[in-house]
Amino acid sequence: MRLTRRDALAALSGAGITLGGGVAALSRESVDASEAGPSLDDTLATLTAAAEVVYPSDVEGIEAFVEAYSLGRIEGRDEYLAGVHDATVALDETALSWEDARFAALAADRRDTVLRQLGVPTADEDPDGTRAERVRYYVVNELLYALYASPTGGELVGIENPQGHPGGVASYQRGPR
Amino acid sequence: MTDVCVVGAGPAGALVADRLAAAGRDVTILEAGPRFDETPDTERMERSIRPGHAPTEVWEMGGPRDAYSASGPDFYPLNVARVKGVGGTTNHWQGMVYRLHEADLSGENNPPSWPLSYDDLRPYYLEAERAFGVAGASDDPYAPPREEPHPLPAFPPSYSDSLFAEACESVGVTTHAAPNARNSEPYDDRAACVGYGTCKPVCASGAKYSADHTVRQAEAKGVDLVTQAPVQRLETDAAGERVTRAVYVRDGAQRTIEAEQFVLAAGGVEIPRLLLLSASDAHPDGLANSSGLVGRYFHDHLFAGMGGTLDEPTRQNHVGFITTESHQFYDDPGAGTGEIPARDGDLAPFKLEFLNYAGPSPVAMALREDAWGDELRDRLADAYGTHVAMGGLVGQPPLARNRITLDESRTDDHGNPVPDVVWEIDEKTRRTIERANEIQRAILEALGVDIEWTAGPEDTGPAYHHMGTTRMSRAPEAGVVRPDCRTHDVGNLWVASSSVFPNGGALNPTLTIGALALLCADSVDASL
Incomplete structure (x- = not known):
């Protein structure tokens, strides 16, 4: 199943974010990233690299989806951006320490290992918690929320109008196809 | 001096204020909590789905402001059961709205009777339905008579409703739309x-009614709303015959407001608490408490449920509301059908619900695995898709020993004793939950469900409907407020809340709260 920037917009609309210019308005330049933090390119690369691990293997188009979704989430939300920066930097530092390379530069199986060794699978998400809990909140669960609260992600598991998505009031009335 | 001071900006306070303002009265609402418009509702929705946010975090409940005790015998989880702020608990309610049955008001379903008849409430019910925007099919054969259809067309039945309909028919149970x-x-x-x-x-989306909508309409009519203004006590004249002012705190300073009339609309826990906190020489046991009944007869509705899986898709969790129910057993809980045996014994009223949100929501589950x-994809696909469930509400009989009182050993952020919820689930309620489970089992077995869980007499929980704590009565010794919602003891003190329900039947209370608030507003207006 192929994710598109249109799916990202659908996921964003569920998160209450609508962009006046639609897909075209989403660009790295449109987001006023903090000068003090890491570069937006690095942050997006880390998120995309994580998504390639936590999304199912039959999902395509991850990079464009993650970029569009994340840019939409970041725009105008400084506190959120700070949290994402903090968590992605922590993930990068862990990868450098354990694997001698940045997270996004690792092979997918090594990225998976880093996340597991960090304790992320069993960590409870917490924006103010331990490193694993913050990575779970701002990276892994952020990406899973984007996917499974969207119609495309929902369809992967059998529901085209998942919770959090404004998919209308026709689908609940329909029988299985 | 304002004409009317309303304490609480939930549905009751909002409707009272709006109606009085429409009649040309000066009205000020004091609300303990905030306006909730700083955080978008979509962000609150995400909080509700993501496990990193506690349920109380969605509407910012908890902490010293909301401290409480629940000294038992049964625990009561008060802070997940209410919201403090503009709109009150309708911010987080389900939005289920029904008229009480004539047999509720007559006391036949659960004693005691109301001093109001269905005909007294009927016009106010219709106005409350219009204020809330109720979508309904008016097809419930067990509901009391209506003068005209619901204001909005009903939501059509769900796919799973259609599965249930066949099973219900086979065991003699009639279903109908849920308003x-x-x-x-x-x-x-x-x-x-x-x-x-x-x-x-x-x-x-704002499609669900929430009383902040009515508060905005009231403000447009000139009502003053003061938020973050918890009322500490009410003070009276020396004889204790009239409230002269409300004392509240705002921005760290104690302030007062004077009014001709005072209306308490702060829910079934904070209203009795405020009356008890307002004890004085003239009212030594608490304001308006010559009957000794302020805080007593606290009651709720109890959940009865059952669910499991089918070997076919059931299409759950597309919406979060219910579209079909059965009130067949409501007035006659022991009645049998051709397939379901009758039961003798003293039973309370109950209603049955067919859920559209049985089993896991994939996105919520994904964040917890x-x-x-x-x-993960395979786990979600395996877990989702075949669940069904029934719910139901059982009407707890009001008992004097169940009560809201003050816990003098603990104080809130302003040094006031916290409310203590003294609550016990009685035998009649437990017996009725068993009866509801018996019917739920018959329906689910007819449907071919592999039953996996039961919410029965031992693992039931409250529906968060706080009723009975300033009960309405004709005789001053039998209750706290009169049939016009004025307190028996104090000439300018009124109550608009489920706290005045003598009994709450087994139906979600907010439509009746709305109807009583409108009745109360008319009474207050006539007194001015």
Whole structure:
């Protein structure tokens, strides 16, 4: 199943974010990233690299989806951006320490290992918690929320109008196809 | 001096204020909590789905402001059962709206009787339905008579309703539409439902009625709203015959407001608490408490449920509201059908619900699993899709020993004793939950469900409907307020709340709260 920037917009609309210019308005330049933090390119690369691990293997188009979704989430939300920066930097530092390379530069199986060794699978998400809990909140669960609260992600598991998505009031009335 | 001071900006306070303002009265509302418009509802919705946020975090409940005790015998989880702020608990309610039955008001379903008849409430019910924007089919053969259809067309039945309908028919159970305070089409400047699926605790589209909508309408009519202004006590003249002022705190300073009339609309826990906190020489046991009944007869509705899986898709969790119910056993809980045996014995009223949100929501589950990638996808696909469930509410009989009192050993953020919820689930309620379970089992077995869980007499829980703590009566010794919602003891003190219900039947109380608030407003207006 192929994710598109249109799916990202659908996921964003569920998160209450609508962009006046639609897909075209989403660009790295449109987001006023903090000068003090890491570069937006690095942050997006880390998120995309994580998504390639936590999304199912039959999902395509991850990079464009993650970029569009994340840019939409970041725009105008400084506190959120700070949290994402903090968590992605922590993930990068862990990868450098354990694997001698940045997270996004690792092979997918090594990225998976880093996340597991960090304790992320069993960590409870917490924006103010331990490193694993913050990575779970701002990276892994952020990406899973984007996917499974969207119609495309929902369809992967059998529901085209998942919770959090404004998919209308026709689908609940329909029988299985 | 204002004409009317209303304490509380939930549905009761909002409707009282709006109606009095429409009649040309000066009204000020004091609300303990905030306006909730700083955080978008979509963000609150995300909080409700993501595990990193506690349920109380969605509407910012908890902490010293909301400290309480629950000294038992049964625990009462008070702070997940209410919201403090503009709109009150309708911010997180489900939006289920029904008229009480004539047999509730007559005391035949659960004693005691109300001093009001269905005919007394009937016009106010219709106005409350219009204020809330109720979508309904008016097809419930067990409901009391209606003068005209619901304001909005009903939401059509769900796919799983159609599965249940056949099973119900085979065991002699009649189903009908469930009325919802939720826009099935645009109404009263609010949008139609778009299917976010998180109705309780957040509707992110504004389709679900929430009383902040009415507060805005009231403000447009000139009502003054003061938020973050918890009322500490009410003070009276020396004889204790009239309230002269309300004392509240705002921005760290104690302030007062004088009014001709005072209306308490702060819910079934804070209203008796405020009356008890307002004890004085003239009212040594608490304001308006010559009967000794302030805080007593606290009662709720108890959940009875059952669910499991089918060997076919059931299409759950697309929406977060219910579209079909059965009130067949409500007035005659022991009645049998051809397939379900009759039962003798003293039973309370109950209603049955067919859920549209049985089993896991995939997105919520995804955020809680210890897996990702293909393994997570497979777990979600396995877990989702075949669940069904029934719910139901049982009406607890009001008992004097169940009460809201003050816990003098603990104080809130302003040094006031916290409320203590002294609550016990009685035998009649437990017996009725068993009866509801018996019928639920018959329906689910007829449907071919592999039953996996039961919420029965031992693992039931409250529906968060706080009723009975300033009960209405004709005789001053038998209750706290009169049939016009004025307190028996104090000439300018009124109560608009489920706290005045002598008994709450087994139906979600908010429509009746709305109807009584409108009745109360008319009474207050006539007194001015």
